[in-house]
Amino acid sequence: MDSLRRPRRNRQSGVLRDMVQETRLHVSDFILPLFVLEGRNLRTEVASIPGIFRHSPDLLLDEIGRCIDLGIKAFDLFPNLSDDKKDRTASESHNPDGLYLQTIQAIKTKYPDVLLMTDVAMDPYSSDGHDGLVENGVILNDETLEILARMAVAQAQAGADLIGPSDMMDGRVGYLRKALDNAGFKHVGIISYSAKYASAFYGPFRDALASAPKFGDKKTYQMNPANSREALIEAELDTQEGADILMVKPALTYLDIISLLRQNSQLPIAAYNVSGEYAMIKAAAQNGWLDGERAMMESLMSIKRAGADVILTYFAKEAAQLLA
Numbered sequence: 001m002d003s004l005r006r007p008r009r010n011r012q013s014g015v016l017r018d019m020v021q022e023t024r025l026h027v028s029d030f031i032l033p034l035f036v037l038e039g040r041n042l043r044t045e046v047a048s049i050p051g052i053f054r055h056s057p058d059l060l061l062d063e064i065g066r067c068i069d070l071g072i073k074a075f076d077l078f079p080n081l082s083d084d085k086k087d088r089t090a091s092e093s094h095n096p097d098g099l100y101l102q103t104i105q106a107i108k109t110k111y112p113d114v115l116l117m118t119d120v121a122m123d124p125y126s127s128d129g130h131d132g133l134v135e136n137g138v139i140l141n142d143e144t145l146e147i148l149a150r151m152a153v154a155q156a157q158a159g160a161d162l163i164g165p166s167d168m169m170d171g172r173v174g175y176l177r178k179a180l181d182n183a184g185f186k187h188v189g190i191i192s193y194s195a196k197y198a199s200a201f202y203g204p205f206r207d208a209l210a211s212a213p214k215f216g217d218k219k220t221y222q223m224n225p226a227n228s229r230e231a232l233i234e235a236e237l238d239t240q241e242g243a244d245i246l247m248v249k250p251a252l253t254y255l256d257i258i259s260l261l262r263q264n265s266q267l268p269i270a271a272y273n274v275s276g277e278y279a280m281i282k283a284a285a286q287n288g289w290l291d292g293e294r295a296m297m298e299s300l301m302s303i304k305r306a307g308a309d310v311i312l313t314y315f316a317k318e319a320a321q322l323l324a
């Protein structure tokens, strides 16, 4: 062969490959999701998210300390609540003495420099297991906004840095932005789950929080996996409504959507590498079917290469260890 072009020349040595590498992962890319559980000195593994635990608040603080030592400085907190704390209107979500708000406060008191993202949606507190308010089997969009706003303001009051509406109600970003501004939280950002799909890959997360819907599914608010133009509509609305960061969720089955938003928005793009995506790799690795560490790093790299600036991932600790 007498071709003048030989792309393999740039792959000859480790030094050269490193030099021409286009995408690099860094521990500052990651947000680690955390699950908090009522109690003291308690830690339960989520069976379907192996290696990930629900911690009682005291142990969660220790865990965050270990993460900080690994260089992880951003966290997303979710509450696991017992059934007696759940009701139709998610009233526990704005209880200042409740588990979630108390834990936010404890984290920010002990570690004022971490970036704490909090979750706005009704499902962890809802007796219906839905992200919105249910009446006669129907999700009431506009009535839900008020509940979400009260929740977001309470979280900001407790010390949240970044509010993450994961509910997919129409108009919620603008509604939350106004509520936060009116309550004096102009500096608190919104990382919006803009393109959140009705996905099978959330299964293990619902195990972690015991938050599966009690009836039906989430298809009247989460997006149809078949759609990409619709993601642009959602992203545009969230941008107009004041979102600071746009998110795509899940990540690996939606790399095209990450890339699409990257090309169509000037805002930072986040991607949520969800529980089922983590579980698949862990399960295969535990069976000896693939090299778990390499599959993890390749997945995270693909999410960043597709255009994500920020990656929410249960792999954050393991990846941070490998990157160190």
Ligand code: PBG
Residues within 6 Å of the ligand: 121, 122, 123, 131, 166, 167, 201, 202, 203, 204, 205, 206, 218, 273, 274, 275, 276
């Ligand atoms: C719900 C919520 C879900 C996740 C984060 N927030 C699941 C759902 O929509 O039912 C999933 C995260 C994951 O699977 O890791 N507000």
